[in-house]
Amino acid sequence: MKVLKSISVVILTTIIFFACKGDPKQAAETAETIIENAEKTQDKPTDTRTLAKRLKELKPVSDGALESWLPEQLTTMPRKKIEKGQPGFEPGSAVIGYYESGRGSDWSQIQIHVLDGAGQTFSPKVIAQIKMHDLEFNEDINGDSNRTVMYKGLKVHQTYNKEIGSSNLQFIIDQRFSVRITAINPALETVWNEIEVLDFDALKNLK
Numbered sequence: 001m002k003v004l005k006s007i008s009v010v011i012l013t014t015i016i017f018f019a020c021k022g023d024p025k026q027a028a029e030t031a032e033t034i035i036e037n038a039e040k041t042q043d044k045p046t047d048t049r050t051l052a053k054r055l056k057e058l059k060p061v062s063d064g065a066l067e068s069w070l071p072e073q074l075t076t077m078p079r080k081k082i083e084k085g086q087p088g089f090e091p092g093s094a095v096i097g098y099y100e101s102g103r104g105s106d107w108s109q110i111q112i113h114v115l116d117g118a119g120q121t122f123s124p125k126v127i128a129q130i131k132m133h134d135l136e137f138n139e140d141i142n143g144d145s146n147r148t149v150m151y152k153g154l155k156v157h158q159t160y161n162k163e164i165g166s167s168n169l170q171f172i173i174d175q176r177f178s179v180r181i182t183a184i185n186p187a188l189e190t191v192w193n194e195i196e197v198l199d200f201d202a203l204k205n206l207k
Contacts, residue, residue, distance in 0.1 A: 058119065154200060
């Protein structure tokens with residue numbers, strides 16, 4: 001449990017790092033405070049041991065399958081490129097889609113990080129994300145707004161900093177797939193509008 005909490009703190013620290021204007025110490029302290037406060041309202045936690053066993057026994061989908069899930073265009077924002085894998089990890093089923101629009105001061109970007117928690121490589125990270133997903137967030141710290149919201153029947157951890165124009169949306173699909181949406185510059189309402197085209201149910205059927 002302590003290991004999973006530590007991983008959860010690291011994940012949340014990464015998400016809010018820029019909201020703390022690049023201060024890693026402040027980001028880590030903020031992340032730990034948010035998680036500790038959220039744990040006080042936790043109801044029924046996920047059985048991580050059973051879930052870990054199930055995920056490690058599953059075969060990850062191919063990178064090609066994950067790529068096919070990423071649309072060529074969001075509601076208005078075209079896809080610019082796709083990257084495979086995740087920095088710092090052995091090869092596994094993970095892709096990042098980059099979507100951009102505008103130029104200069106009007107430039108904005110949305111990144112969609114998709115991670116398959118099946119197999120040995122990414123199951124620990126996804127399980128930590130699932131544990132964090134069990135928590136209810138409703139807190140404002142250092143200009144960072146952390147909320148738990150519902151979207152099309154899915155629970156989402158939403159982080160938004162209006163001052164610097166950054167937002168993160170964390171989804172967990174089928175207790176297996178992690179979908180993290182990171183946005184730079186577009187307003188939060190715009191981000192939600194742009195991802196309307198994503199078919200989260202289709203992730204469950206990938207092979």
